[in-house]
Amino acid sequence: MKFKFSSVLNSFYFLTILFFSGYATSFYRSTKGLAFILVLSVTVFLLNRIKIRKDFFVLIILWTLYCSFTMLVYDDLFFGFYLRHLSYFLAGYVLLCLFKENFTRKYETALYYLAIISLFFWAWQLISYQSLYSFMQVFDIGNFESTQSGTSSKNVLVYTIHYNHIFRNCGFTWEPGPFSIFLCLALYFNIINSEVKPFKNRRFFVLLVALLSTQSTTGYLIFIILLTYILIVKYRVSLQKIVVGFAFLSVAIYVFLTVDFLFLKIRDLYIAGNADTIINQARTSSQGNFSFGRFAVFTIGWRDFINHPFLGYAGASHLTYLNQLGVNINIVSGLSTIFGMYGIFWVLLGTFYTIKSSKFFSSVYQSNTKYALAIIIGLSLFSFHSQTFYILYTPMFYYMLNIKLKS
8 A cells, every 4th residue: 555655646746746847827836836846845755765865965065055155145035046946956856766767758658648638629729719718717727817808828737728829739838838848858758768760659749749739949949950860870860861851951941931920930039139129118118018039038148147157146136137227027038048047157067967967868778869868958948947847857867867877
């Protein structure tokens, strides 16, 4: 009975961390949600008698010293920032210790079924958007505030719908982009776990169709680069096939840039990249609520990085460029924001250990794809705050696994 209870609890914990990674409800983002995750993580940690390994202990000490030092230097107490990141580290480590090398199978299976569910809701969304929205209004657990028009985002745990994303599949996450990142990771796990080639197994196609339904530029870019890399290093395709592949890739990129929904999106992002224009609009507007495109984020985040190059501004949000200007603008995450917040110290440390885990990952699964995991995580950071996705810390911590490598 004890074994069954432990197994159920561990599976519940895995699914909880996965859903929290999607940030699709106000509870996931709240202080209560943070407290819940910390208590649950500590409970699972103690019940499974998980040992603290040296690498994880060093990470926690480094993070504690970093936050303590920056709190003193910046004269700001940001315990929420410290604890939230501590919850990321702990969740990733606990999952790693619970499932070890079986984590990839469990993750792939979960995303496979979530992809099927999302495709059902997405088809419903395309056929009858209003009826789906009415259905989700009844069972909504997102609890997000309504807009001036009376509409709001709705979530039923396994699917999210936005009033302005009528044709896109958000899956269980807040928006299509993060869902596409999780799907790309599942596709990679499918490739290294499957004994048959990608285009000959059902799960690969289901995950791929779900990825296409997100219409996410980030997801498409990650998948194209990842697949090209894997075809070259894992399957060792011939030079002729590589040439054909690049020709196909060129056509894909052309379509990628010319189809309406992507072309218009890229154009809007470029227009939104004029940071100074948006800042001036925010200063003169009484609404005080603007959003930055990713190109603008790069320039703003870079300014924060220049001001705090080594340690970043950490949780001291009053030091950010926008805060000092006195404007209220919602920032769509980007790589430069990561540099601005954490500084070169944590960026270099994170890069080193991500590449280390990526290589170790390849050795464990004999996949000959040393940099595949690093590609997925690295590219995801260009568009989103992927460092807030709980579930990504488990593969990032693979270097902490104490298992014998396959020869």
